[in-house]
Structures are given as structure tokens and as C-alpha cells.
Amino acid sequence: MDHRVVIIxxxxxxxxxxxxxxxxxxxxxxxxxxxxxxxDGLAINLPGNAIAALDRLGLADQVSRVGTPIRRRExxxxxxxxxxxxxxxxxxxxxxxxxxxxxxDLLSILGSSSSELSVLRGCGVASLEQREEGIVASLExxxxxxxxxxxxxxxxxxxxxxxxxxxxxxxxxLIGNASWRxxxxxxxxxxxxxxxxxxxxxxxIPLDKDEAYAWAMPRQTVDVRDPADLLVAFARFPAIVRxxxxxxxxxxxxxxxxxxxxxxxxxxSSGRIVLAGDAAHAMAPVWAQGAALGLEDALVLAEELxxxxxWTEAIQRYExxxxxxxxxxxxxxxxxxxxxxxxEWLRAAIIPFIGPRGYASTYNPLKIWP
Numbered sequence: 001m002d003h004r005v006v007i008i009x010x011x012x013x014x015x016x017x018x019x020x021x022x023x024x025x026x027x028x029x030x031x032x033x034x035x036x037x038x039x040d041g042l043a044i045n046l047p048g049n050a051i052a053a054l055d056r057l058g059l060a061d062q063v064s065r066v067g068t069p070i071r072r073r074e075x076x077x078x079x080x081x082x083x084x085x086x087x088x089x090x091x092x093x094x095x096x097x098x099x100x101x102x103x104x105d106l107l108s109i110l111g112s113s114s115s116e117l118s119v120l121r122g123c124g125v126a127s128l129e130q131r132e133e134g135i136v137a138s139l140e141x142x143x144x145x146x147x148x149x150x151x152x153x154x155x156x157x158x159x160x161x162x163x164x165x166x167x168x169x170x171x172x173x174l175i176g177n178a179s180w181r182x183x184x185x186x187x188x189x190x191x192x193x194x195x196x197x198x199x200x201x202x203x204x205i206p207l208d209k210d211e212a213y214a215w216a217m218p219r220q221t222v223d224v225r226d227p228a229d230l231l232v233a234f235a236r237f238p239a240i241v242r243x244x245x246x247x248x249x250x251x252x253x254x255x256x257x258x259x260x261x262x263x264x265x266x267x268x269s270s271g272r273i274v275l276a277g278d279a280a281h282a283m284a285p286v287w288a289q290g291a292a293l294g295l296e297d298a299l300v301l302a303e304e305l306x307x308x309x310x311w312t313e314a315i316q317r318y319e320x321x322x323x324x325x326x327x328x329x330x331x332x333x334x335x336x337x338x339x340x341x342x343x344e345w346l347r348a349a350i351i352p353f354i355g356p357r358g359y360a361s362t363y364n365p366l367k368i369w370p
Contacts, residue, residue: 002029002145002146002147003027003028003029003145003146003147003148004026004027004028004147004148004149005021005026005027005028005029005147005148005149005150005151005305006028006029006030006031006135006137006145006147006149006150006151007028007029007030007031007150007151007153008030008031008125008137008150008151008152008153008154008158008159008160009030009031009032009152009153009154009155009158009160009277009279010030010031010032010034010037010119010121011107011153011154011155011277011294012044012103012106012107012110012277012291012294012295013153013276013277013278013279013291013294013295013297013298014030014032014151014153014154014276014277014298015030015107015110015111016053016057016110016294016295016298016299017151017153017276017297017298017301017302018030018111018118018119019057019110019111019298020057020298020299020301020302020303021302021305022118023057023058023302024302024303024305024306026302026305026306028118029118029119029120029145029147030118030119030120031120031123031124031125031137031139031145032119032120032121032122032123033122033123033124033125033140033154034121034122035121035122036121037104037107037121041102041104041183041254042102042103042181042182042183042213042256043100043101043102043103043183043205043207043213044100044101044102044103044106044213044291045070045098045100045192045205045213045288046063046067046098046099046100046101046106046288046291046292047092047098047287047288047289047292047363047366048088048091048092048093048096048097048098048363048366048367049096049289049292049296049363049366049367050098050288050291050292050295051063051092051095051096051097051098051099052095052096052367052369053292053295053296053298053299054109054295055095056299056369057110057295057299059109059110060095062109062112063099063101063106063109064099066101066105066109067099067100067101067105068099068100068101068206068207068208069097069098069099070088070097070098070099070100070191070192070205071087071088071089071097071191072085072086072087072088072089072191072192073085073086073088073191073192073193073194073359074191074192074193074194075194075196075351075355076193076194076195076196076238077195077196077197077344077348078195078196078197078200078236078237078238078344079238080195080237080238080240081348083348083351083352083355084351084352084355084356086356086359088192091359091360091363092363092367096367098192100192100205100206100207100213101207102207106291122141123139123140123141123143124139124140124159125137125138125139125140125159125160125163126138126139126140127163128150128160128163128164128273130271130272130273134146134147134148134272135147135148135149135150135271135272135273137150147272148272148311149272149273149274149305149311149315150272150273150274151273151274151275151276151301152164152273152274152275152276152279152280153275153276153277153279153294153298154279155277155278155279155282156170156261156263156278156279156282158275158278158279160273160275160279161263161265161275161279161280163273164269164270164273164275165265165267165270169263169264169265170261170262170263171261171262171263171264173260173261173262173283173284173333173337175201175217175260175284175286175333175336175337175340175341176201176217176218176219176260176284177259177260178217178218178257178258178259178260179215179216179217179257179258179260180214180215180216180217180227180230180255180256180257180258181213181214181215181216181255181256181258182213182214182216182227182248182254182255182256183211183212183213183214183248183254184204184211184212184213184214184244184245184247184248185210185211185212185247186206186207186208186209186210186211186212187204187212187240187241187243187244187247188240189204189205189206189212189240190206191206192204192205193205195237195238195241196340196347197236197237197344198340198341198342198343198344198347199218199219199233200216200217200218200219200233200234200237201215201216201217201340202214202215202216202217202234202237202241202244203215203216204240204241204244212244214244214245214248215285216230216233216234216245217260218230218233218234219233225257227248227249227252227255227257228249228252230245230249231245231246231249260284261282262282262283262284262330262333263278263279263280263281263282263283264281264330265280265281267319268280268281268319268322268323269315269316269319274301274315274318274319276294276297276298276301277290277293277294277297277298278290278294280297280326281293281326281330283329283330283333284333284337286332286333286336286337287329287332287333287336287362287363289329289333289366292366293322293325293326293329296322296325296370297318297322300318300321300322300370301315301318304317304318304321305318321370322370325365325366325370328362328365329362329366332358332361332362335358336358336362339351339354339358
């Protein structure tokens, strides 16, 4: 046996799992298809439960030093009118204060104690073969790696999931078909701020006074492929939104088009293969739970593997502990997605009432460690 655990994917979930396994002295190897680490220079929003997971990994202080605190959320109409706001400091408390940071900084922190020898880059997995004594990963370069367990942490387009559950398990998100992500000169936003109409959503998250992260989702029925078309899609939005788009269009090659998919599976494991993060339960980023749930998955899976000599039972306990939480967030995502598609006059009338309740009902259960 070459390794006890092979992790496919060196993103946030895979790197967090490698760290958690290292802390528990469980031998592992990470296989990453890309030859070099790449995050396209984008940022990430970390809600309170993500901060709690990072604290369990011993990284809270580093994240606190590097990340920008997010103390307030504002939900605005496409006209710019404030519909409601959330005091995130009051909701989460200091220990779980949400933060925003560059993805590369988070990955660097997660991998700070890991030897590069534990990650093989440029190693795509061609196939997985389950045997009685182990599982064999055949790599695209012809090599083979044998392990007791393979963890698919390879995201929404997971090849591991395809090997475990043949077929297409991606379904279009309720909120829309695709989105754009990009960094912009900060147009003057001071807190997490979203502008929404029935046709489009635009989010700005400040990293500092000079730079902000933007997420743009044009109308559901149109898959805008040319970033310049965003100016048309958001023409009726406030000047701060149009200014952000114009600033990004100065470097269109740094604007990233991302289809929106949901992954809903009847099971997350089969034999010696188990899925984690977006590979198991991807969803639209309505509640910013992609990385947060992936971090939690990594910790819970490592904990269950370390506490059991029977890894089949450990995997079952992992899925039992995690599935209800993922289902909860997916259901909350569906509710907010449906609300976002209501006629603007109706949404503007009811969101000030249902919005704060939706925020609390989504995040309150996530304050409790699974």
C-alpha cells in the first residue's frame, strides 16, 4: 500500500483535509491536476462557521491577521435603496467574526505546515479501480498509486464523483445559469453589499479601501459570455455597480465566467471512495458556504478516520454528521433563490421582513459545531 489516504484535489477542502490528517498522523498524498497552484487572484468570503473551522485547525490568528473583518451586510434593491442590513459582529461575535481575503492567502495559510512532497502536482487521475485490498488510482501520466481510501475533493466538476457515480449529477442552480467573478478597484463600498433585481444580482465585498471582490449574475435566461455585456445587464443599477464593472473591464482577461451548478447526491461514498466539499454538495454561493462546508467536511472526516479502526463505519458516520447540514444550506439557498426571482415590487416589499429572518434561520444552526 503506497498511502493510507489519497486526496484528489488541492483546493481549499483538499488542503484542509491534508492538514487535518497530518495533525492526526494519518499518512496521505494529495493529487492535483494543475501543475501550479492557481486561484486567479480572486477573493473569498468566510462566514462565521468557516472561521470556527479554521480555528479548529489552529489557524484563527493567521486568518485574523490577513483577512478583512466583515462587520455588516447590506441588502439593496437595484435602485440602491437599502432593504435591510445585518450586524454581523452582533450576530457572530468576535470569535466567529466573518472575514474576506484572497483565496491564495487562505490556501497558503492552510498549507503552511505541509511539505510540498505530500502534494503531487500535474497529476490528473485517469481512473479509479476498487479492489478487495485497496483502491488503485491510475494517473494520466501512466503511474499508479494504491491507497486504503480515496477522497474526492475535486470540486463541482469532480472526476472522482464521476468514477463513483457514473452520469451527470450537475443541475442548473435556481438562482441563475452563470456568474462572473473579478477583483475591482474599490468603488467606495464599505461593507458586504448586494444589489438585486428580478433579473440580476451584483455583490461587492471590500478587501480594503483600494480593492474589492465582485460577483455578478445577469438575468436567469441569459448566459452572458462577453464581460462587456455586463454593462448592459446592469445598466439600471447604481453608479457604484457600473463603476466596478467598468474598472474590471480594463483587464477583461482577469474576469472569470463561472456556470452555476447544484450537486445533490443520494450518497457521498461507495466502497473506498468518499466525496467532500463541492464534489459532494455544490450550490450557488447565496450564503457563501462552499469553502465553509468544505472546511467542516475536512475536519469531520479526519476526526472520524482518526477515531476508528473501521474506516467503512467512519465514512458512514462522516456522512451522517454532514448530510443534514449540507441539506439545510441547500434548502436555504433554494428559498433565497426563489425570493430573488420575484417581481421587483413584490420582493422589495417583503424582503425587509423575510430577509433578516432568512439570514438568522440559515446561519443560527451553523454556529453549532456538527
